[in-house]
Amino acid sequence: MNGAARAERVVTSGTFNLDGETFDVDNNVWLVGDDDEVLIVDAAHDSRAVHEAVAGRYVTAIVCTHAHDDHIDAAAELSVLTGAPVLLHPDDFELWSHTHPARKPDGELSDGRVLTVAGIEIQVLHTPGHTWGSCSLYAPFLNAVFTGDTLFHGGPGATGRSYSDRPAIEASIRNRLLTLPGDTVVHTGHGQDTTIAAERPNVPAP
Template identity: 85%
Template sequence: MSRAGPQGHGHEQDHAVRVQRVVTSGTFSLDGEAFDVDNNVWLVGDDEEVLIVDAAHDARTIHKAVAGRHVTAIVCTHAHDDHIDAAAELSVLTGAPVLLHPDDNELWSFTHPGRKPDGELRDGRILAVAGIELQVIHSPGHTWGSCCLYAPFLDTVFTGDTLFHGGPGATGRSYSDRPTIEASLRNRLLTLPGNTVVRTGHGEDTTIAAERPHVPTV
């Protein structure tokens, strides 16, 4: 997706703001189990600067995709290890701060016991990149600190593992709860415009309208 960004923050009107997907592979481990997974890493920005959503598995591959641009932040949608295992190294490579909701700090410490996140995601916080804004939506359930990023200018929401093609993200493991994720979806995400593109943490894109039938109404 590519659209011209609004003026401001030193970016000209004709600079195209775009969403780029990088797929990395590794493992997800929790509660004594481990699984091979492919993760979507999202880069949002233009030719000058970029914001990274979920630094998964391979910092060098992600850094290569950055291609010399200024990285404003490394945003963690949640702290399962497959979404954050490359965050510390990528922060060193780019100089960018790592942002995480504090309700996931304990999960974070399992992967990075010697390093804390650099900043906090809070519901309603606005993150700016390339002249556009992304709004943090706290959406607990998959983990207690799970967050989504809504970019209205791009008609896009980055959902991590909260919402997928086919419905809600997984629960049933530590730090998760099914009724909570369903409430987050009903009250926070499914209220977005139906044409909003859902960029997920794994697998293919979908839309808010397509996923409404997959979430219980009560």
Template identity: 75%
Template sequence: MARVRAERVVTSGTFSLDGETFDVDNNVWLIGDDSEVLVVDAAHDAGAVIRAVAGRSVTAVVCTHGHDDHIGAAVDLAEHTGAPVLLHPDDLQLWHTVHPDRKPDGELADGQRLHVAGVAVQVIHTPGHTWGGCSLYVPFLNAVCTGDTLFHGGPGATGRSYSDRHTLENAIRERLLVLPSDTVVHTGHGTDTTIGAERPHVPAV
């Protein structure tokens, strides 16, 4: 397990919702070792992710939420690797706007434990950016992948369809800020941060 790590792959494309489209760079995270990995948020470019996987076994393609920039390459990656796509069921409506003819292979649920390379990955339901938003806590790495729930500088965006600011801030306070302060936050866009660094940026109740 000493070789277990989180690897970042940056892919570029667009994010579209509510009639608007934006250019974005996304972080795709590979959690695992030299033999197998779990892919978090297969964004934009399946080929780039496949090259980073470099022949390792993919145990799952996990979607932190259903926005198109986080799931666009999930189906292609799953078909190439044979790995199941996992998504929280509250984001199925968003999923079907991108992949209308294919369902995810399995559901994410709060408290669920996934396993890769001998370590556990805990699913934490953190709704608000989307209703089905989830974070993935890896105690062995002292790290959490937060998708678009928590960034360097505070909570993710709300104000669009399927989102709510109050719900997001509550989820962050109750589910993420209780993690150890030195927990590394691997975000869906931009740079890493830590739980401790973000506590001042989340409004108190």
């Protein structure tokens, strides 16, 4: 392992399209690793900007927290640029096909799967609700969890659109995320970081 393992944020801008509506969005793309290799969390909008931030390091995988188009629109091109496989939970394959009809993900995320990069382990937590295949990525070594659009600064991510469910996202957060140590840093898909402890009051009790 060369240099301390860490999480680096790259902010990209583009659009989010679903159910006939389009919104301008800024996305957080996360590079998790060290000076030699990284894992990419969510390939959003601008494959060139993300590839530039990789800066020649080996990319172990492009991991999709979910398949909304603003989180995967650069995945196919970034996979070509880096040679890395794209990983997604199979419950989001249908949603993925709306953005990439001619290209399937290269591998499946599953609850409990452990990914390794730069000598550290990242645990896949299936956290459905924002979409059915939404996953969070817990990195104990970094004391951090990457939640995509499942948990934000201020509480649960959006539901009310296709492929989403409010009770499901709240249950996922309560059962899979709020049980993590309170000082765990939450790296989100949009906006600023938070902590598990800070978000506990923002998630309704069952």
